Amino acid sequence: MNTDDDFMALALNEARQAGKAGEAPIGAVLVDGSGAVIAAAGNAPIATHDPTGHAEIRALRAASEKLGNYRLPETTLYVTLEPCAMCAGAISIARVKRLVIAASDPKGGAVWHGPKYFEQPTCHWRPVVETGPFADEASALLKDFFRARR
Numbered sequence: 001m002n003t004d005d006d007f008m009a010l011a012l013n014e015a016r017q018a019g020k021a022g023e024a025p026i027g028a029v030l031v032d033g034s035g036a037v038i039a040a041a042g043n044a045p046i047a048t049h050d051p052t053g054h055a056e057i058r059a060l061r062a063a064s065e066k067l068g069n070y071r072l073p074e075t076t077l078y079v080t081l082e083p084c085a086m087c088a089g090a091i092s093i094a095r096v097k098r099l100v101i102a103a104s105d106p107k108g109g110a111v112w113h114g115p116k117y118f119e120q121p122t123c124h125w126r127p128v129v130e131t132g133p134f135a136d137e138a139s140a141l142l143k144d145f146f147r148a149r150r
Contacts, residue, residue: 011040022046
C-alpha cells in the first residue's frame with residue numbers, strides 16, 4: 001500500500017466515519033517520505049467543540065505530537081476536499097511537501113478557489129499541489145450528507 005489511490009482510500013474511510021458521526025464527511029491522511037501513515041483524521045468540530053477541528057488540522061496536530069515537531073517536511077497530505085484558508089495556512093506552516101486533493105470546493109476552498117492561499121506573496125511555504133483520485137466519491141459523500149440534512 002503505497003499509492004495515491006491507497007492513501008486517498010484511507011482518507012475517504014476517515015471521511016465516511018466522520019459522516020456517520022454527524023460531522024461533515026471530510027478526511028485527511030498524512031504520510032511520511034517512506035510511505036508510512038503518520039496520522040489520519042476526519043472532521044470533528046462538533047464532537048470536539050473546536051472550530052479548528054477540521055480533518056487536516058487534526059491530522060497535522062496528531063502527526064506533530066507523534067513526531068515532536070510542528071514542521072512536517074517530506075510528508076504528503078491526502079485530503080478528500082480542497083482545504084479552506086485556515087487549513088491551507090496550517091499546511092504551509094507545517095511545511096508539508098505535497099498536498100493531494102480529491103474534490104475541489106468552489107465555495108469554501110482556498111487552494112484553487114477563493115484566496116488561493118499558496119499563490120499569495122505572504123505565503124512562506126508552498127506544497128506541491130496535485131489533483132488526487134476519488135474526486136467523484138468524495139464529492140458524492142458530501143452531497144449525500146448535506147442533502148439528507150436539508
